[in-house]
Amino acid sequence: MSDSSNQKENKRSEQQPLQHVDQWQDFVEQQVYPEPHKKKHSEYRNYDNPARECVREFYRLNHRYQTFEFVLQKEEEFLNLERRQMTMFESLEFLNTLVDDSDPDIDLDQLQHLLQTAEAIRADGHEDWFVLAGFVHDLGKVLCLFDEPQWAVVGDTFPVGCRFSDRIVYSEFFADNPDFVDPRYNTQLGVYERNCGLRKVHMSWGHDEYLYHVMKDFLPEPALYMIRYHSFYAWHREGEYDWLCDDHDREMLRWVKKFNPYDLYTKCPVKPDWHELRPYYENLFAKYLPATLQF
Numbered sequence: 256m257s258d259s260s261n262q263k264e265n266k267r268s269e270q271q272p273l274q275h276v277d278q279w280q281d282f283v284e285q286q287v288y289p290e291p292h293k294k295k296h297s298e299y300r301n302y303d304n305p306a307r308e309c310v311r312e313f314y315r316l317n318h319r320y321q322t323f324e325f326v327l328q329k330e331e332e333f334l335n336l337e338r339r340q341m342t343m344f345e346s347l348e349f350l351n352t353l354v355d356d357s358d359p360d361i362d363l364d365q366l367q368h369l370l371q372t373a374e375a376i377r378a379d380g381h382e383d384w385f386v387l388a389g390f391v392h393d394l395g396k397v398l399c400l401f402d403e404p405q406w407a408v409v410g411d412t413f414p415v416g417c418r419f420s421d422r423i424v425y426s427e428f429f430a431d432n433p434d435f436v437d438p439r440y441n442t443q444l445g446v447y448e449r450n451c452g453l454r455k456v457h458m459s460w461g462h463d464e465y466l467y468h469v470m471k472d473f474l475p476e477p478a479l480y481m482i483r484y485h486s487f488y489a490w491h492r493e494g495e496y497d498w499l500c501d502d503h504d505r506e507m508l509r510w511v512k513k514f515n516p517y518d519l520y521t522k523c524p525v526k527p528d529w530h531e532l533r534p535y536y537e538n539l540f541a542k543y544l545p546a547t548l549q550f
């Protein structure tokens with residue numbers, strides 16, 4: 256290997272500590288917010304410490320590098336949505352190239368996670384736009400395929416430009432974030448006004464915010480909140496950051512909370528049959544979405 260490809264390899268493994276892109280969420284589900292009737296897994300899956308180390312390392316990078324300035328730069332880079340035009344099916348196919356074989360106990364690819372989330376919502380008799388929100392909520396992970404590092408695609412999200420809540424998972428790693436000691440950004444409100452509304456708040460960069468912009472003209476408001484804030488655990492599970500919210504956010508919070516269990520707790524070993532279900536979803540896409548989406 257040449258020196259430069261060696262360096263590239265090193266950089267890559269430094270930036271991609273997770274063995275698969277949803278490993279952080281398995282950790283969140285099993286260690287931080289287990290299902291109500293379940294105990295926290297004392298062992299993280301069947302991995303032992305190396306997996307915990309991957310997740311820790313992932314959060315270390317995420318919390319260190321998600322600064323206010325970084326977020327503004329990513330918004331500028333991606334939110335013009337001029338990268339790629341794809342139909343829903345093309346975007347699903349694209350996302351599915353993220354399939355990972357190293358997962359020991361679930362044979363789930365990204366399409367299966369979306370399908371299982373959406374089918375669980377449908378089985379509970381919710382409205383079709385809620386089902387659609389379930390189906391698309393993680394499509395923003397295509398960012399990985401634009402060569403973005405994991406820590407800038409997945410993970411819990413949180414406001415930047417103001418003090419980091421200590422209720423965020425592994426919040427101790429924020430000590431390495433330059434904003435932590437920057438007086439512009441380390442007060443409760445930072446660059447924001449009290450109760451300004453979350454729409455004025457810059458969230459750490461990742462798949463939630465990105466997909467919100469892809470979908471914002473097409474879905475009802477509660478569905479957009481589910482997409483935009485589904486990884487904002489400090490808000491929807493910990494009750495933090497109310498000081499940045501307005502009444503509209505508080506009204507929408509119940510939808511975000513309603514969505515979360517479908518995202519976390521619907522993994523099932525029996526895969527829904529995509530070929531059988533496809534016509535239903537084709538109709539659903541046609542009802543709400545344009546033929547091609549701008550990414």
Ligand SMILES: [Fe+2]
Binds near residue numbers: 392393462485486
């Ligand atoms: Fe997600």
Ligand SMILES: [Fe+2]
Binds near residue numbers: 368392393518
């Ligand atoms: Fe998800």
